[in-house]
Amino acid sequence: MKITELLSKIQGEFKISPFRILKILSKIEDKDISFFLKDSEVEISHQTFDFLLKHLKEGYPIEYITKKVLFLGNEFFVDENVLIPRIETEDLVILAVNLIKNKNIKHVIDIGTGSGAIAISIKKQLPKIKVQASDISEAAIKVAQYNAQRLGVNVEFKIGDCLDPFLKDIEEVELIISNPPYVETSFIEQNRFLKYEPRISLDGGYDGQSFFKKISKYSHLLKSKYLLFETSEFTVKKTAEILSTIGKVQILPDSFKKERFIFISPYY
Template identity: 35%
Template sequence: MGRTIREALQWASSFLEKEGREANAANWMLRELLGLSSFSELILREQDVLTEGQNTTFTEWVHRHANGEPIQHLYGYEWFYGRKFTVNSHVLIPRPETEELVVAVLEETSGKRDVTVVDVGVGSGAIAVTLQVERPEWQVFATDLSSEALQVARVNAQSLEAGCRFFEGDLLTPLVDAGQQVDVIVSNPPYIAHREAPDLSDTVRDYEPHLALFAEEDGLEAYRRIIKQSPAVLRRHGILAFEIGYTQAEAVSHLILRTYPEATVTVKQDINGKDRIVVARI
């Protein structure tokens, strides 16, 4: 006789807690494994017996997560803006805060149909693909230095029927080389200083790509380089929109104003009340 759902959850929750992980992760993993649409459905079926295969997979997932592997890597996706995005070790796992960057871009371009956007450092494609699906009439470009990340982004664009155009290269360089101009530059670049690595959760530090996490100059290097390249790409009256580390608002705003002294710069806070988005109208 195999374990019931209730017994499996009791074991997993206790084990994860002892390993210093969130006990509630067990609920997420088992719900995804069984293809259930809600936690209440999991509870209603708590006396169901897991098959041998389900029990083996669940046990493996629990141990892998206890060792630090993100649960999104176990089942291969994360939800973003109400849509399912494939993720793996080559891309950042999309965060709720980044949804607010998408909202900011949509708000700043409200009512405009003929808009060209570039997402710099596209990763999983969460920003670019979401903007393209939300605004099918727009032209959305995306760049990334990582060919592996671009493969993931293309998978997500295809599965969500988004007609983004992807370019492999460093920041805005592919668009500069192509002579392509845009109305909006949006980016969630690497912004964590290398010295902050020990403070990160091991699920982030050890399993997500350092290329997308860390930057030189106390985390400001990518902003400086994007802003420096932007005059060759950004049209007059264009928009710069960045996700930032919560202590970086003043520094990023200063970098923008140094290149665009007449810009109107706005700092927006995230759902936790922390500075998270910088938007500049050039």
């Protein structure tokens, strides 16, 4: 199928500009948009056309088509077993790296690691510290291990829920970081753009607080730790209240000035 024919079909069905179509095509095909602009006779495969339709009709993520996403300058493999890392989570890592440097932290754990983007990014920037990461999904852990191998870092991965995989060595841990499931169930069910990402990585229960309620039950083990979590700007105050039993809570903004992160430090 020639590019001119594809543009005609897509425009007729979706009423979107040729430029936007070509931008999406350039991502799917991993080519610069100029490749498509300079030659209107270029051939587009049926597979690419099907992917384009699936993205436009169903909101299927381009990252799952290309199997990759750029996160803090590093390319991570992603598939439907893991959440697609967002730009807001880059801010979480930047906050963590600054904290680790300022407090001379030597041992970090990442809960719900998914693709491994948080743990691997921290380890790449601070190779001398100990970084462990966990996920409840064995398939996700395999993706994270693959990314760690590709990016040349040594992160220890464990399978399990919440703090369970780390209870034996919890005394050594200084910082706990997580981008946990925090989306309200009803929002997921109404949002077609989230339906392809793993539900287990998104669904925080009816109020989005399931993970935070669960980890607060370990408060007796966490009084001396630093904790850094991503959450929703819409429920961040509720999250802060739940976690106040652990230590001193601060709400921190992301790069877009939205209150998104919870930082907990010891009271002393």
